[in-house]
């Protein structure tokens with residue numbers, strides 16, 4: 001049976017076999033700290049919108065191995081005493097994270113997970129699974145919001161999504177600034193406004209388009225959006241929608257609008273708008289769909305298309321053209337010591353220690369365009385920002401207001417504050433995006449955001465590099 005409640009086995013096998021080793025070596029209580037960060041911004045964009053945090057916290061608060069999980073683990077040839085340990089397992093770690101909806105940049109820690117080595121390792125796969133996908137979709141959604149202005153954006157992606165990922169995608173779209181979803185399950189689960197129109201099949205099932213519209217109007221007199229492109233948009237669809245809408249008016253109801261799903265959407269929207277206005281139905285909205293993305297929406301609006309609502313499926317929920325955010329989860333502390341992974345590629349050498357991220361603000365309260373990664377023990381202020389790789393490039397930053405981004409969101413396996421309602425997260429993301437100058441939001445060659453290290457973090461990394469190279 002396909003069902004998706006997440007429990008202890010929602011992980012990769014190696015997390016469990018590494019956990020078993022820590023357990024059998026008596027190391028399971030050793031403290032550790034991992035960082036979640038990504039290296040590359042999807043779509044060659046200028047930022048990522050961080051999403052999925054509250055879904056992750058929900059899962060972590062209740063993370064345990066069910067009786068079924070335990071029975072299955074016995075088939076995997078694991079040590080019986082480790083399986084006994086897993087029977088009583090709960091996640092008791094502590095998380096520091098950027099707020100959900102924050103604008104974040106490559107190579108900066110976005111979440112820090114502290115706890116025992118066993119529990120912090122065990123949650124790697126599920127954390128990446130949730131945060132990478134929701135952040136990918138939220139980022140995409142925010143790019144569409146950027147070009148759509150105040151127009152309504154609705155998620156139509158269930159049928160095109162990567163399976164049940166559609167549910168997380170619907171939520172992430174809201175974090176990125178969407179208004180509604182056609183996905184009833186996601187709407188129910190997350191309290192998202194559910195919205196929708198009608199399909200071509202419905203119209204085709206009647207002998208006559210007008211009769212299809214009339215039937216729909218009888219069944220749903222206050223929620224009608226007529227799909228007008230089944231036969232001929234301007235000669236049949238729009239005139240029939242006008243007739244059905246007028247008949248509804250005569251009965252004291254108002255239709256909502258028409259949907260265009262093919263052809264030149266700008267031209268059809270303009271011609272339809274004129275016809276609707278001339279018919280005395282200026283309140284009818286124009287909804288469009290058909291392989292929309294941020295580029296098409298931008299073009300349509302540049303062509304002055306009078307479109308009120310965009311329904312977006314494929315390109316939203318799959319993140320197309322980039323199918324994944326490359327977020328990773330890397331160990332930074334174990335058994336009380338900072339840890340680092342060496343690499344031939346200098347960008348891939350990890351940052352050791354317990355870290356904080358400071359966002360620099362300019363005198364107008366906008367993002368200045370740089371984040372400083374510092375050791376948490378340094379406090380919430382840094383004087384100097386060192387280029388992460390170049391020896392002789394640095395910037396004095398003591399004159400800038402510096403906001404610490406990572407705040408404690410979970411302690412000993414419990415949230416430190418109740419989950420904010422989704423609209424609050426959306427409002428937060430929009431308020432943060434407003435502080436990001438437009439140069440970072442351009443689709444083509446956006447300005448690069450600087451991320452640097454404090455001197456102390458730089459020194460710690462150098463010291464460990466020397467140590468391991470020896």
Ligand SMILES: Nc1ncnc2c1ncn2[C@@H]1O[C@H](COP(=O)(O)OP(=O)(O)OP(=O)(O)O)[C@@H](O)[C@H]1O
Nearest residue numbers: 261262263264265266267289290291292296299300
């Ligand atoms: N005026 C426009 N400017 C820019 N892009 C547009 C415009 N109108 C439609 N599009 C986009 O062009 C793409 C393809 O449209 P196209 O006309 O090739 O297919 P279609 O309308 O689905 O064809 P069909 O009539 O066979 O269904 C879609 O992504 C659509 O959103």
Ligand SMILES: O=P(O)(O)OC[C@H]1O[C@H](OP(=O)(O)OP(=O)(O)O)[C@H](O)[C@@H]1O
Nearest residue numbers: 156199200261289290291292312313314
């Ligand atoms: O194009 P997307 O951004 O992925 O948006 C979803 C698409 O799904 C529907 O098409 P479909 O042909 O499946 O059904 P329909 O009869 O309702 O148009 C809808 O009409 C959109 O075109």
Ligand SMILES: O=C(O)c1cccnc1
Nearest residue numbers: 156182195196197198311
């Ligand atoms: O309600 C709609 O119009 C809709 C829903 C899902 C996919 N395409 C369209």
